[in-house]
Amino acid sequence: MRVTRRGVLSTLGGAAAVGSAGCLGGAGREPEGPAGTPAELVCEEDEFRRLEPPFDEDEVSYTTLVADGEPLFELALDGRTISYGSSVRIALRNRTDEPRETGPMSAFSLQRDTEAGWQDVRGTTDGSADDPFEGDTDEAEAETVHASGEGFVWDLTIRESDLVDVVETESSHPLSVCPPLGTGSYRFVYWGIPEGAIAEEFTVVGPG
Secondary structure (H helix, E strand, C coil): CCCCHHHHHHHHCCCEEEEECCCCCCCCCCCCCCCCCCCCCCCCCCCCEECCCCCCHHHEEECEEEECCEEEEEEEECCCEEECCCEEEEEEEECCCCCEEECCCCCEEEEEEECCEEEECEEECCCCCCCCCCCCCHHHHCCEEECCCCEEEEEEECCHHHCCCCCCCCCCCEEEECCCCCCEEEEEEEEEECCEEEEEEEEEECCC
């Protein structure tokens, strides 16, 4: 199913924090999910519906998004190896000399590398019917203007309960992380840029 960016924003634009399905993880605890590169992410919760990315893989650029030979935006992390339960800061910056528009701050995916490809670690938990993303909200229409050198900053705590409410919003679609996070490769993808999506990868390890 091809999911639209507007449809996902109508879900993510106001996701209520629910936490992780079947996980009591926290700082100082070992991640309880599958380690390495799993075949795919499998959730045993009947009502869980994994978020599908509203972009194609060939739309994703790493570190710098370039269009017509011009760097438009860059994405940077303050660390590449992140201990479970600790935090990472992710910054999106306008590289041009002119103001540029993006979608809202919530237009991102947090994905894990699997043998089946990159899969979002989050999903809806309310037993949404055929399409949990259908509908429209004002946030889905929202645009943010970034001056030159400016952008968004996200502070992510790599723990299930903290990854469902990164951006403070309201929603009728509660989110959860399922299965629990495990050690392995992940990526953050911001897809609110009209010209494409931009990503950075990082590795999650056990607590130091």
